[in-house]
Amino acid sequence: MYLLGYDIGSSSVKAALVEVHTGKAIGTAQHPEQEMDILAERPDWAEQHPSEWWQAVCAATRKLLTKTGIAPGDIAAIGISYQMHGLVVVDKKGEVLRPAIIWCDSRAVGIGNRAFEKIGESYCLEHYLNAPGNFTASKLRWVCENEPGTFSSIHKFMLPGDYIAYRMTGEIRSTVSGLSEGVLWDFKEKTVARQLLEHYEIPEKMLPDPAPVFSKQGMVTAEAAAALGLVPGIPVGYRAGDQPNNALSLNVLRPGEVAATGGTSGVVYAVAGQPMFDARQRVNSFAHVNYTPENPLTGVLLCINGAGSQYRWMRQHIGSAGLGYQEMEQLAASAGVGADGVCILPFGNGAERMLGNRVTGSRISGLHFNRHEKRHLYRAALEGIAFSFVYGIEIMQQMGIPVRMLRAGNDNLFQSAVFSNTLSTLVGAEIELIATTGAVGAAKAAGVSVGIYDSIEEAMQEAEIAGRYEPSAKKDEYELAFEKWKKELAAEIGTLDAGFLEI
Numbered sequence: 112m113y114l115l116g117y118d119i120g121s122s123s124v125k126a127a128l129v130e131v132h133t134g135k136a137i138g139t140a141q142h143p144e145q146e147m148d149i150l151a152e153r154p155d156w157a158e159q160h161p162s163e164w165w166q167a168v169c170a171a172t173r174k175l176l177t178k179t180g181i182a183p184g185d186i187a188a189i190g191i192s193y194q195m196h197g198l199v200v201v202d203k204k205g206e207v208l209r210p211a212i213i214w215c216d217s218r219a220v221g222i223g224n225r226a227f228e229k230i231g232e233s234y235c236l237e238h239y240l241n242a243p244g245n246f247t248a249s250k251l252r253w254v255c256e257n258e259p260g261t262f263s264s265i266h267k268f269m270l271p272g273d274y275i276a277y278r279m280t281g282e283i284r285s286t287v288s289g290l291s292e293g294v295l296w297d298f299k300e301k302t303v304a305r306q307l308l309e310h311y312e313i314p315e316k317m318l319p320d321p322a323p324v325f326s327k328q329g330m331v332t333a334e335a336a337a338a339l340g341l342v343p344g345i346p347v348g349y350r351a352g353d354q355p356n357n358a359l360s361l362n363v364l365r366p367g368e369v370a371a372t373g374g375t376s377g378v379v380y381a382v383a384g385q386p387m388f389d390a391r392q393r394v395n396s397f398a399h400v401n402y403t404p405e406n407p408l409t410g411v412l413l414c415i416n417g418a419g420s421q422y423r424w425m426r427q428h429i430g431s432a433g434l435g436y437q438e439m440e441q442l443a444a445s446a447g448v449g450a451d452g453v454c455i456l457p458f459g460n461g462a463e464r465m466l467g468n469r470v471t472g473s474r475i476s477g478l479h480f481n482r483h484e485k486r487h488l489y490r491a492a493l494e495g496i497a498f499s500f501v502y503g504i505e506i507m508q509q510m511g512i513p514v515r516m517l518r519a520g521n522d523n524l525f526q527s528a529v530f531s532n533t534l535s536t537l538v539g540a541e542i543e544l545i546a547t548t549g550a551v552g553a554a555k556a557a558g559v560s561v562g563i564y565d566s567i568e569e570a571m572q573e574a575e576i577a578g579r580y581e582p583s584a585k586k587d588e589y590e591l592a593f594e595k596w597k598k599e600l601a602a603e604i605g606t607l608d609a610g611f612l613e614i
Contacts (some may be wrong), residue, residue, distance in 0.1 A: 112130075112131040112132070112185055112187050112435065112563070113128050113129060113131060113137070113181055113185050113186050113339075114129045114131060114186070114187060114188055114189075114190065114554040114555060114558045114563070115127075115128055115129075115175075115186050115188070115189045115190070115345075115549055115554055115555050115557075116128075116129065116189070116190045116191075116192070116549075116550040116551055116552065116553035116554025116556075116557065117168060117171070117189070117190070117191050117192065117275070118190065118192045118193075118353065118356075118548065118549040118550040118553065118554070118563060119164055119168070119191065119194060119271055119272060119275055119303045119393055120353070121147065121149060121157075121159060121194050121213055121214065121215070122146040122147055122466075123141050123142060123143055123144075123146065123147060123167065124141070124142055124167035124168050124170075124171045125140070125141045125171065125548065125549070125550045125556055126139065126140050126141075126168075126171040126172055126174075126549035127139045127140075127141065127175075127517055127548060127551045127553075128175060128179055128181055128186075128507065128554070129551055129558075130555040130598055131187065131553055131563055132572075133573070134266040134555065134572075134574075135372075135425055135573070136180075136547075136551045136574025137179055137181075137547070138175055138178050138254075139175070139338070139548070139550065139551075140171045140172075140174035140175035140178055140181035141171060141174075142171040142174060142257070143167060143170070143457075144267075144591065146577070147159065147163055147164075147167065148163075149213070149215075149352070150210060152399075153218075155217040155507075156212075156216050156218055156395075157212070157213050157215045157216035158210035158211060158212055158213060158216065159210060159211050159213055160207075160210050160211070161199050161210075161211050161271070161274050161610055162207065163208050163273065164271065164275060164599045165274075165278050165338075168275055168278075168339070169338045169339050169340075172338070172339045172340055172341065173340045173534075175362055176340055180344045183336075183340060183341045183342045184336055184342050186341065186345055187345070187557075187558070187561055187563060188345065188346050188347075188348040188349075188554075188557035188558060188560060188561040188563070189260075189279065189331070189345055189346070189347045189348065189554075190347075190348060190350070190552075190553030190554050190555070190556045190558075191272045191275055191276055191347065191349065191350040191351075191548045191553055191559055192212060192272070192273065192350035192351055192352070192353050192356035192404070192550065192552065192553040193270065193271040193272030193351075193352060193353060194214050194271050194351075194352075194353055195214055195270070195348065195352035195353055195354060196213075196214040196245075196247055196249055196270075196293065196352075197211050197212065197213045197214055197245055197247065197270055197271040197294055198211060198212045198247050198250040198254075198268060198269075198270075199211045199263045199268065199269045199270070199271060199274040200251070200254065200268045200269075200543060201266055201267055201268075201269070201274075201275070201277075201283075201356075201425045202262070202264050202265065202266050205266075205267040205277070205281075205283075207274075208261050208265060208464060209254070209258065209261055210396070211271065211274075212250045212253075212254075213271070214347075216245075216250070218245075218250070218253055219245050219249035219252065219290070220245045220249075220254040221242040222243075222246065222249045222252050222253055222256070223242060223246065223249035224242070224244075224449045224494045226242075226243040226249065226252075226307065226310055226311065227243055227244075229310065230243075230306060230307065230310055230440040231468070234306070234392065235307075236304070236388045237388075238297045238298060238300065238396075238564060239294050239296070239297065239298065239304055239307065240298055240386055240387070240388040240396035240397070240409070241294050241367050241388065241392070241396060242289075242294075242392055242492055243294050243307060244294070246292070246293050246294040247268075247270065247292070247293030247294070247295065247337050248293050248294050248295050248304070248307055248308075248311060248313070249294075249311075251268055251311070251313055251317075251505040252312075252313065253313040253562070255311070255312060255313070255338070257297055265317055266317070267283045267317055267318070267319055268317055268318070268319070269283060269285065269319055270293065271306075272289070272350045272351070272352070273285045273289065273319055273350065275544060276328060276329065276347050276350055278329050278335060279329065279332070279335045279339075279347055280328065280329025280330055280331060280332060280335070280347055281327040281329065281335075282328070283319045283320065284319050284320050284321070284322045284328050284329065285319040285320070285321055285322070285350075285555040286321060286323065286324045286350060286351070287321055287324070287398050287402060287418065288324050288351055288352065288355055288397065288399065288400055288402060289350070289352065290303065290304075290318070290321060290352070290397040290398075291402075292352050292355075292396045294307065295307070295308075295318065296398060298386040298398075298407065298409075299386075300581055301346050301404040303315060303321075304563045305317060314368050324349060324350070324351055324402075324556075325348070325349060325380050325400075325523070325556065325559045325560045325567070326348065326399070326438070326560050327346045327347075327348055327560055327561065328347045328348065328349075328350065329345075329346070329347050330344050330346055330347070330562075331343055331344060331345040331346075331347070331536030334598070335430070346557075346558070346560070346561055347514070348556070348557035348559070348560030348561050349517050349553060349556040349557040349559070349560055349562060350553075350560070351400045351553070351556070352397070354370075354378055354380050354410070354412055355380070355397065355399055355400045355410050356400065356549050356552055356556075357372060357380065357520075357549050357552070358370035358380045358382065358399070358400075358410060358551055359400050359401075359552050359553075359556060359567070359571065360520075360541075360545070360547045360548065360549055360551060360552025360553075360555075360571070360574075361518040361519065361520070361547065361574075362518065362545070362568070362571040362572070362574060363380065363382055363401075363518055364382065364396075364399075364401055364408075364511070364567060364568065365382060365408075366382055366383055366384035367382070367512075367513040367514065367515040367516070368381070368382050368515070368516055368518065368521070369381045369382070369504070369507075369514050369516065369518070369540075370517075370518055371500065371517050371518070371519045371525070371542075372418050372519065372520060372523070373418055373419055373496070373500075373519070373523045373524025373525050373530070373536075374384075374418070375418065375419050375420045375423075375460075375523075376415060376416050376418050376419070376420065376460070377414070377415035377418030377419070377496065377499070377500055377524070378412065378413065378415070378416055379412075379413040379415075379500060379503050379507070380410055380412050380413075380415050381410070381411045381503055381504075381507050381512045381514065382399055382408055382409070382410060382411075382486055383396070383408070383409045383410075383411055383441065383510075383511075383512050384408065384409075384513070385407055385409065386407050386409050387409060387411065387510055387511065387512070389506065389510055391467070393413070393464060393465040393466075393467070393506050394411050394413045394464075394465065394503070394506060394507065394510075395411070395464075396409050396410065396411050396412070397410050397412065400556070400567075401567060411503075411507055411510070413464075413465060413506065413507065413511060414464060414465075414501040415457075415463065415465070415496075415499050415500065415503060416458070416460040416461050416462070416463055417456075417457040417458040417459050417460040417461075417473065417496075417499070418457060418458045418460075418496050418499070418524065419458070419496075419523055419524055420494060421455075421459055421473060421495070421496060422436075422439075422492050422493065422496065422524070423456040424459070425439075425488065425489065425492045425537075426439060429485060429487070429488055429489075430451045434608055436526075436527075438487075439489045440526075440527050440529060442485065442486035442489050442490075442526070443486060443489040443490040443492075443493055443527075443529045444490075444528065444529055445486055446486045446487045446489070446490035448494075448585070448588040448589055448592060449494075449588060449591065449592035449595070450487045450488075450490040450491035450494060450570070450592075451482065451483060451487050452477040452479075452595075453475065453476075453477045453487045453488060453490070454475070454476045454477050454490040454491055454495065454592075454595055454596050455473065455474070455475050455488070455491040455492050455494075455495035456471065456474040456495060456596075456599060456600055456603060457473060457492070457495045457496045457499055458471045458472065458473060458499070459472050459473030465503050465506060466604060467503070469604060471603050471604065474599065474603055475488070476493070476599050477595075483572050485601050490529060493524075493527055493529045493530045493533070494529070494530075494533050494592060494596070495596065496524065496530060497530050497531075497533035497534045498533070498537075498592075498593050498596040498597075500534050500535075501534060501537045501593060502597070502600075502610070503506055504538055512537055514539060514540050516540055516541055516543065517534070517535070517538065517540050517541070517542045517543070518542070518543045518544075518545055519542060519543075519544055519545070520544070520545060520546075520547065520548070521544040521545065521546050521577035521578060525542070525544060528580070530567060531580040532583055534580075534587060535580040535581060535582050535583075536582045536583040536586055536589045537583075537589050537590065537593055538582075539582055539586075540582070541580065541581055541582070542575065542580040543576060543578075543579055544577040544578040544579065544580075545575070545576060545607050546574065546575040546576075546577040546578065547572045547574050547575075552571070553556075555571060556570060557569040558570055
């Protein structure tokens with residue numbers, strides 16, 4: 112018996128099959144091999160056609176079945192992870208009315224800011240844990256204001272994962288976790304965000320019907336089965352946004368546990384035991400996958416745009432032709448903690464939310480032409496990214512979130528001992544590397560819903576530990592380098608005296 116999981120990204124769709132008995136992934140597939148197009152008709156817009164996601168899901172499924180040779184009838188349940196904060200709108204026939212407005216589209220920022228002011232900052236933070244910002248609710252209001260004909264034809268709106276589940280089952284559903292990522296859940300009233308809906312003039316009937324995250328949320332229809340290469344009747348048992356799902360995949364389910372990813376951007380996702388918010392909006396809070404009104408576990412999310420993107424730039428433009436990351440790691444390790452005084456701010460990939468949405472750009476300081484070599488730049492680049500992670504974690508600690516353990520996938524930046532040791536030492540916590548993916552986690556989560564596993568913890572405990580990093584005993588060296596980095600950041604932002612950068 113097997114479980115099928117999907118990770119619906121904006122670049123591609125990944126699928127994985129997990130064997131129930133062993134808890135191991137027996138095969139993965141991706142479609143397309145090249146990144147999917149993102150439509151940008153105007154500056155700061157980002158759209159995709161939901162039909163392309165569905166076509167990619169179908170293609171990835173067929174690739175996976177061919178690759179593994181598994182009979183479709185042996186698949187017990189389906190789980191879905193998806194790109195967060197998107198907007199899909201359909202009419203009464205279930206037809207998509209316009210391209211989806213996806214996570215990186217920022218057209219609705221002004222709408223969200225005005226709502227934050229009108230409804231009241233304290234009300235929004237206490238009830239929604241966030242400003243309405245550029246989240247799904249504000250994107251829907253943008254459609255209302257700018258495309259009234261389309262808005263009047265909307266029967267339901269959905270998040271990207273809701274749409275894929277709809278194509279599979281014919282049922283339009285969402286979850287409390289999903290609604291919260293759209294700033295559509297009221298944590299104080301423990302119901303949908305009616306005050307925001309009223310302010311935006313969005314009829315409550317447009318919301319998808321909520322279902323528990325772990326539940327049978329519909330069955331694969333005959334039409335969908337034919338397109339996917341599956342059999343009808345397989346239950347869809349789980350859906351969640353990619354960051355909460357990544358935390359689940361890493362078995363980050365309890366207060367004090369933290370998930371981290373270090374790809375193009377960096378993400379730190381901490382679980383809190385109760386709803387909480389950052390008054391300065393440097394981080395965002397959403398209902399975690401195991402949130403219930405009785406046990407309101409909340410995921411606090413920090414995103415760092417300038418992470419792996421900076422290190423990739425360093426390899427492409429500073430490194431020699433053919434230079435690989437493994438060689439860069441060896442050179443960086445030879446430079447020593449603090450990179451002999453070279454310091455790099457990694458914020459060169461757009462506005463950074465934890466810095467008040469400032470676009471600061473990157474900065475290299477302390478460089479001496481007679482002393483420093485490429486290895487010092489590589490070391491400073493890795494340390495600068497690690498320092499930005501630490502800075503964000505200190506924000507979370509200031510909010511009252513303990514950090515006892517960090518878990519990360521065994522890929523990207525966490526394959527660097529320089530990066531990982533710096534992070535582990537300064538945070539004072541062990542980093543545990545888990546061999547898993549979002550699609551694998553979604554598959555296992557679906558097994559909980561259909562009774563294959565008795566609990567989420569049981570489903571996730573079989574994950575393979577790929578390695579660990581422990582805090583170094585030489586913490587003083589790291590702290591000196593981190594303090595220098597924070598001074599450079601203060602000089603760049605110019606707001607230390609105002610208290611902005613004080614943790």
